[in-house]
Amino acid sequence: MDILFALMDGIVVAMQPTNLGLAIAGVLVGLFVGAMPGLGSVNGVAILLPFTFVIQEFTGSATSPMIFLAAIYYGAMYGGAISSITLGIPGASTAVATTFDGRPMALAGRADRALVIAALASFVGGTISNILFTAFAPPLASVALKFGDPEIFALMLLAFATFIGLGGDDIPKTIFSICFGLVLASVGFDIVSGEPRLVFFDISGFSHGIRFLVLAIGVYGIGEMMWTMMSSQSHSAMSYVKITRQGLIAACREFASAWRGTAIGSFLGFFVGLLPAAGATPGSLMAYGVAKLTARDPKSFGKGNPDGISAPESANNAASTGAMLPMMTLGIPGSPTTAVLLAGMVIWGLQPGPLLFSSQPDFVWPLIGSFYISNVVAVLVNLAFIPVFVWMLRMPFTILAPVIFVLSLIGTFAAYQDMFDVWLMVLFGFGALLLRKLDYPLAPAVLAIVLGPIAEPKLRQSLLFSDGDFSIFFTRPIAGPITIVALILILLPIVKFALAHIRPAKR
């Protein structure tokens, strides 16, 4: 009950005109940076961090600037879906999984439905995780502490296991795609030995590693666009989508029918967000993988399945709340954006850690209250703007294609201000087109480049602990079961595939 009262007080503070205004402004900024390819919540929060000093000066508390930055974080989670669906370029790394089914749905003339599903799923995911956060923050923090290196590696292995289900039926091609992504992920300086790896021709651009966004924009912006131009689908992109009340009601119904994806995304996303070093991007990708793996009709994924939108969209919002938890209670950022938020809290004179909840209730509860408010604001703003987003799709593809191309170039440059990345992105685009023509699934490669850099140091740190003994992944109480389930998931389809090829399946 105490928690409920504290929350109520917090919501009241968050509803004060200044704070509410900051939440709305933050959501708008977030929607913009989220929807712009290349810019994500990290950029938005980092750029506006100095400005929060002014807000603090003006309002005299650390709560208001934090409400502003948290609203940007949420807004960006909503915004990322917009360009993923309408243009097929992931607006932010957190929205890559949304392109898998959002884009096909838009091409089939149902962009309005896809956008409504994305907005509502984001809202539900955000709200469910807010409730979990409010009710269980301290015990969940101790769960996060129990996750050492072997546990996180086991979880990553489980995520890789769901990949096998991501690539369709062609297991060898899926495995090739995963390995290709892992090789790309290992480029750059190795964290354990500090030595450079695969820095081809001594080009300095390789030394910072191949960034995930460069591959994602190349594959989904350039590669997919050319694929669409070459196939007949480009005609359907011109299809006229009209927003009607009936259409909206139908979209809501479709969202309700995609409840399974929303449920998986909300809980899995929140949990993955809790773990330090993970964050919203792996959360959304894993939710997509699990939704597909457990679906009755996995083959319809990638062709415009509503569950394929609701899972990643609810997950990225849930994960962004989840990532706030270790940041506030342990002082450990769960994602790149929370790392910047953490720096902000220290700059404003707060000490994140186990005592924050008890020593700074005046900061904590209004902030949590603002999470609820920001989510409501974000879903309303997002729904109101859907006609505008859909209007973009009415452009003929002959105009839309160059726009996508230019946005991909600008977005890649904007992310890190490095021309090398832009050339690499274009190269990946053509490579992706070639692989696509040869029928290789590309999503597993994109997943591998996200999870590889998380999994690898965890694997090596674990093996340092055990002096190279792999049994460390089986003997620990949390890591053991996860590892075993992951191995079963990986081996099952491989065995099935092998059996099917040795003797044809019975009818």
Added chain:
Amino acid sequence: MNKHMRSFLNTAGALALSLSVVTGPALAFEPDKPVEFVIMAGQGGGADKMARLIQSIIEKENLASRPLIPVNKPGGSGAEALTYMNSVSDPDHTVMVTLNSFFTTPLRQPGLGVDIMKFAPVGRMAEDTFLLWVHKDEGIKTFDEFVTAAKDRGREWVMGGTGKAAEDEIITDYLNNNYGLEIKYVPYKGGGEVAKQLAGRQITSSVNNPSEALGFYQSGDLIPLVAFTAERLPLFPEVPTLNEVGGNFVYSMQRAVVGPPGMSKEALAYYTDLFKKAYDTADWQTYKTKQSLMGNFMAGDDLSQYWSEQRVRHEAILKASGAIK
């Protein structure tokens, strides 16, 4: 950063410039575009927090005509940032926040072709300190108890730290070599993650900076045993220095701003002046006290002199531990 934001910041910068022409004395060098502020480490660590705070102070107090734009280059314990600075195209519009990897990484990787004495000594903002931490459930209260326990457990005792052959491993090596210990060292990406691993008892000890372990220290989960400083730290008056308990080792980390080789004299003078002003603000002084940062502002020849001493010292340390020949 997108174009919109950039043009907005430019306009804001231009406004600030026109103001400073009226109010302040004109300096020989003024940046004519936003200044890139390279951070030699990842987001959320001590160097990153410091860089973002300085950026915020400079904007808030209107100290510069053009904004600083932080860019993280964490690869290879600073190797990525150092090679970038070595060949940067516009040395007058780039500065970098450094750690001790500024000394160790070029020593370990001569192939990088980095000579730190060629870097421009803009200003040292502080020196960070190190303490030895254990979890409260370990039941250890003093350094002597630590030595006994670590000796008993041999390779089972795990020290977590940031990076390879960097500050934390240097201290671990010192403890191993001088107290007959066999502590195992496991590198992590950032000091915050190390503190979390220790709070969850995934590792047995750490040599975190005060700022990294402060939250868990206040909650009583982590206990500091000794400080690797010359004098006791004001924030931890009850914690003895290693020298008090019979050791002979003082180790600190520079938190300094440097310019790339080839920065002009005028630009160097401008940035030294800028960071000195930031150092003198109440915000920076408060932050320094709260995070238990030591050391005074140092620039120019003094800072170069400090670097050359530190380089000699680190070369000796790395040679003794076998990290370099």
